[in-house]
Amino acid sequence: MTPFTTDDDRAIADAITRFAGEQIAPHARAIDAERRFAGEHLPALAGIGLTGMNLPEAWGGAGVSAVALYLAVEALAGACASTTSMLTAHFLATDAILIGGDDAQRGRWLPEAAAGSRLxxxxxxxxxxxxxxxxxxxxxxxxxxxxxxxxxxxxxxxxxxxxxxxxxxxxxxxxxxxxxxxxxxxxxxxxxxxxxxxxxxxxxxxxxxxxxxxxxxxxxxxxxxxxxxxxRTAMKVLDNGRVEVAATATGIAGAALEATRGWLKVRQVEGEPIARFQGLQWMLADMATDLEAARLLSLRAAHLRTRQERFSQQAAMAKLFASEMAGRVTDQALQIHGGYGYAQDLPLERYVRDARILRIYEGSSEIQRNIIARAQLA
Ligand SMILES: Cc1cc2nc3c(=O)[nH]c(=O)nc-3n(C[C@H](O)[C@H](O)[C@H](O)COP(=O)(O)OP(=O)(O)OC[C@H]3O[C@@H](n4cnc5c(N)ncnc54)[C@H](O)[C@@H]3O)c2cc1C
Missing domain, CATH: 2.40.110.10 (Butyryl-CoA Dehydrogenase, subunit A, domain 2)
Structure with missing residues (x-):
């Protein structure tokens, strides 16, 4: 069982994983290749409640826990990171209104944003x-x-x-x-x-x-x-956003790991699957361990947010570790795919490119380290 999660959280994650696999993933390659704005998915995302997943029911949102939100973003990122980035930028805007605004302002902007009719x-x-x-x-x-x-x-x-x-x-x-x-x-x-x-x-x-x-x-x-x-509002919004960046990182890395597990078994060299090479087995083991550690850090930050406890430092740790993990894991996944990983027929090179920004936006890795060090020295 995944720690820090409830049955409800896991049911939401399962529903989003199915939805993303069926309705979002099939378009990810074309969206990337044609640089097509991922907003074309807004009606589908709204249909399953994703456009308001960060908001309480009172303002038209899904009213789910921050852990369920983390799992939903992770599932979407495994299907299409561009779509996830478009959605999480929308969350930054609506979080700012929720956190910084009054009820009149929340009522004016949030229900339509939650319904996906306004971005x-x-x-x-x-x-x-x-x-x-x-x-x-x-x-x-x-x-x-x-x-x-x-x-x-x-x-x-x-x-x-x-x-x-x-x-x-x-x-x-x-x-x-x-x-x-x-x-x-x-x-x-x-x-x-x-x-x-x-x-x-x-x-x-x-x-x-x-x-x-x-x-x-x-x-x-x-x-x-x-x-x-x-x-102050921006910094609170970014605490939330950093957990969503961590979710994007674990989502992309999870997809890369899954592809790699399959490739190790089907790709043959000298008539036998490359999974027989211990060097590659160990690389796989390191990738799986790295991903698990990032997920646990991220889930803990999301759990603290659900409990409305302070989580700025944990969000910074999750964002730092998960985004750097996604860089390592997507690179190792590409390496195990050999030339096929570098070619654009498979999504491995896209995973590497999509993961790279996660170490830069919403506070670079260096800025996350500054936040963590400040908290440690306080
Ligand atoms: C695809 C994408 C989407 C984005 N979306 C948004 C968005 O929706 N809204 C928005 O407001 N912004 C957005 N950004 C901006 C993003 O948040 C910034 O690019 C990021 O915060 C880094 O700022 P910078 O690019 O100016 O880098 P700089 O601040 O110029 O940093 C350059 C280098 O110096 C390092 N550095 C800077 N200060 C320190 C320090 N104190 N200690 C140690 N090292 C330091 C940095 O880590 C980095 O390595 C987006 C950026 C990209 C590329």
């Missing part, structure tokens, strides 16, 4: 402020009952396809991180412009964009929480 994006990173988002320069200047928003955000997942973006901006530059506020910005607001998708190594169906705000007038009712609370 969200989370706009924190800037061209010169990634690892340290407190260094941002986007400004929101109060103008009566509105704010004038000006600045540029970079690498924003979903942006061109999104209906709304949660945007972080300085309302009090002198106060630095404590002067950052969060706003929900309708994508159709005059002055919002989005670049063409930026070509990326992996997650090719999870489009990223540069977004410019040129003197956009944002009603003050779209500010989430008091002025200056935006950075």
């Amino acid at each position: 969200g994006a989370f706009a924190l990173t800037e061209p010169r402020a990634g690892s340290n988002p407190a260094d941002m320069s986007t400004r929101a200047v109060r103008a009566g009952e509105a704010y004038r928003l000006t600045g540029t955000k970079h690498f924003i997942s979903n942006a061109a396809h999104a209906d709304f973006l949660v945007v972080f901006a300085l309302t009090d530059p002198a106060a630095k991180a404590r002067g950052i506020s969060a706003f929900v910005v309708e994508r159709a607001t005059p002055g919002v412009s989005v670049s063409a998708p930026e070509p990326t190594m992996g997650l090719r169906g999870g489009h990223v964009f540069e977004v410019r705000f040129d003197d956009c007038l944002i009603p003050a009712t779209c500010r989430l929480g008091p002025e200056g609370s935006g950075f």
Whole structure:
């Protein structure tokens, strides 16, 4: 039995695994090869409750535990990491409204987002402020009952396809991180412009964009929480997001491991399966152990979140270990597949490319180590 899980959690995971295998996995290769936006899956994801899986029932969500959410994201990532990245970016936006907003704002944006009829994006990173988002320069200047928003955000997942973006901006530059506020910005607001998708190594169906705000007038009712609370909201959202990145990592690595188990038995060299080589058996053993360790760390972080205990350090550990594990395991899986692993007929090279970003976004491995070290020294 998987630790930290209930019967309900496992039933949800089984349902999502079946759904993802039947409805999402068959399209993963084409989405990647054609760089097709994975949003084409939104109606199917909504049909099984995935678009609101991070939200409580009161706001139209599935109301499941954070452990079930982890297992669902893991199952989806095993089928298509681009689709998972599109969905988890949507979760970042809706989590920000849930955490930072009031009931009127939750009621205004969350039920439609949970139903998958409106897509969200989370706009924190800037061209010169990634690892340290407190260094941002986007400004929101109060103008009566509105704010004038000006600045540029970079690498924003979903942006061109999104209906709304949660945007972080300085309302009090002198106060630095404590002067950052969060706003929900309708994508159709005059002055919002989005670049063409930026070509990326992996997650090719999870489009990223540069977004410019040129003197956009944002009603003050779209500010989430008091002025200056935006950075705190962003950090809480990223705690959740890091467990979802860990789930994406274990999902991709799980798919790579499963493919490898099969390949070891069917690929023959000198008339016998390559599974007979002890060197490859040991590689398989290390891969399985690495994956299991990452899943346990991740499940523990999700369990703490379900219990509403502090889990920032555990989320950072899970994200750090699982994303680095996915790099090792997908690389070893490709190696065991030989030339067939490098060719695009099999998904191994896609797994390697898709896993690579997990060590960079939502706080790079170096930033996770900083978070863990700070907690250890506190
Ligand atoms: C595909 C993709 C999707 C993304 N989606 C989103 C999104 O939806 N929303 C969003 O807001 N952002 C998004 N991002 C941005 C992502 O979160 C940033 O790229 C990431 O935080 C790193 O920032 P940076 O690229 O500016 O790197 P930099 O901050 O320039 O870092 C460069 C290097 O320096 C290291 N470094 C930096 N600071 C430290 C330090 N203090 N100690 C040790 N090492 C350090 C980093 O680890 C890295 O190795 C996305 C990025 C990509 C590529």
